[in-house]
Amino acid sequence: MSSSRRPPRSQSQSPTVESLLRRGMELHQAGRGGEAADLYRQILRRDDSHPAANHLFGLTQLQQGETTAAIRHIAVALKQEPSNAQYLGNMGVALTRAGRNDEAVEVFRRAVSTNPTSAEAHSNLGLALRASGSFDDAAEAYRRATEIRPTEAVFHFRLAGALRQAGDHFAAEASYRQAIKLRPDYAEAYTSLAFILIDQGRADEALALLDSGLIVLPDEAALHLQRARALYARGDLQRAVSGFDRALALRPAYGEAHLQRAVSVRYRQRDSAVEAMAAVFNSDRVATEDRIFAGFALGKALADLGDHTESVAAFIRANRLQRQRVAFSLSREVDFMRSTVTRFQDVEEEPLTAASEASPIFIVGLPRSGKTTLEMLLSSHPQLAGAGELPTMGRLVRELMREANGVPLSMIAPDRFAALGRAYIEEAGRSVADGKRVIDTMPSNLYHVGFIRLALPCARIIHCVRPAAEHRVAIFEKLLTGAGFEYANDLAELRGYHAAYAQLMADWHTRFPGFIHDVDVGALMADRQVLAEPLLAFCGAAWDDALHASVQSEPQYNDWSRDEGAANQSAHMAVWRQLHPELLS
DSSP, rough: OOOOOOOOOGGSSSSHHHHHHHHHHHHHHOOOOOHHHHHHHHHHHHOOOOOHHHHHHHHHHHHOOHHHHHHHHHHHHHHHHHOOOHHHHHHHHHHHHHOHHHHHHHHHHHHHHTTTTTTHHHHHHHHHHHTOOOOOHHHHHHHHHHHHHHOOOHHHHHHHHHHHHOOOOHHHHHHHHHHHHHOTTOOOHHHHHHHHHHTOOHHHHHHHHHHHHHHHHOOOOHHHHHHHHHHTTTTTTHHHHHHHHHHHHHHHTTTHHHHHHHHTTTOOOOOHHHHHHHHHHHSSOHHHHHHHHHHHHHHHHHTTTTTTHHHHHHHHHHHHHHHTTTTOOHHHHHHHHHHHHHHTTOOOOOTTTTTTOOOEEEEESTSSSHHHHHHHHHSSSSSSEOOOOOOHHHHHHHHHHHHHHHOOGSSSHHHHHHHHHHHHHHHHHHSSOOTTTTEEOOOOGGGGGHHHHHTTTOOEEEEEEOOHHHHHHHHHTSOOSSSTTTGSSSSSHHHHHHHHHHHHHHHHHSSTTSEEEEEEEEHHHHHHHHHHHHHHHHHHHOOOOOGGGGOOSSSOBBEEEEEEHHHHHHHHHHHHHHOOOOGGG
């Protein structure tokens, strides 16, 4: 009797590597990354150096947030195929997400070299350069991407963002407008451009832009938020509050809208708006960024209501969340500030005959020191005009230092500093009416005092000061999200940074005596003419009765009287001193 036993399955009947890879890619493209990863693992058990399987498995890990595993596997793929542009591109993405920005830049440069006509490769390089703080180089990479694919709106949008960070707001505006022209429903482009326009005092233009965007995107909460900001900038407080409410109706957990509303309204009772921001702040199901914004909003509202202990607690919790999201080294910042003045010790101020005779006014100081209030006051003078926070000086200084390539400042010809001054005046002058002297309030100019002195010796620098404890609290209670403000979210770091900044300004006074005028804006506003006349004399201007005009940099709907505001602030600071006496040191 013959046996009916089935013969053993031959090796040829098992899935081939090619079939496993093909099926894995099908699953991967269908969004079933976990199943795809299992098939890639089967391939790697047979051949742990298989380039495609390592690359694709690395991508599944990257999509799950496992950057270390992703980098390890894509590196194996690149070892086998070092010029594979796709592998290089995804390795760069993994390194960027891991915070290894310098390595990412190097990998993306290899990708560009391998495939110089790939717009995506240049754009990816731009992303890594922006993450590493090389904004000028990032702009150049994005510009190349727009040249290769000029009809791709996202490349123009990214170029605009890099230009904005590099300090070229005029070019950034043009790129944002091009992105919108190519893609009329590009919400992020509308909001980013509107932000620039509002900050430049062009609220009417921002409103026109946003109204055109809302025709296409009527339910886009971010556009309603920016429209409300534009209304606030015009002084239309009631309509601004309604606009913030509209944004929140569309997106109830919109943290930024909660904060913008909170700083536009004086709260007199714990109403539904306060309860809504508290709910967002206390929810663990809301994005951390929204929780942070809502936490600062709640802190402000509780302070208005006189619940100062809970207000302080909210600000501390919100700042703790923000601190976890940023990298900061106090010792590095202190060393930088010390070196900032030191490098000017051997620079001769004379001869400065080639320098510009223009006399712009730079108002410097940390945030919340009264710079905007002072700018508004001085701008009421018929000879002066506020230009806001111009990034121009910082960009020109970076260009000069890049050209110098490590050469000491004392070896740079005076004509080069003079050229910097002329370039500043040419660009800054575009922000004000003809014949007006520019007032520039960019905070980072406090690091550029030496360059300003050499490039614009007739300029005047006004340094806004404030009592230390009050100033530190004001900074801590303001959500500062841009680069350069990472010191603000921890009380000990803030105290150390503030002390180092005070020493920096004292060192500038010593190095360039008579070039800087300190002013306490709070005292100035309380006794305006007496304290303003010497300030104007320092600026080379005479008193004008227009300076009696009412000035309020942060008006609020349903606001208090001056006495009510002073009483609340005194009570708030008393609680801070009780809970954190170290702020006084």
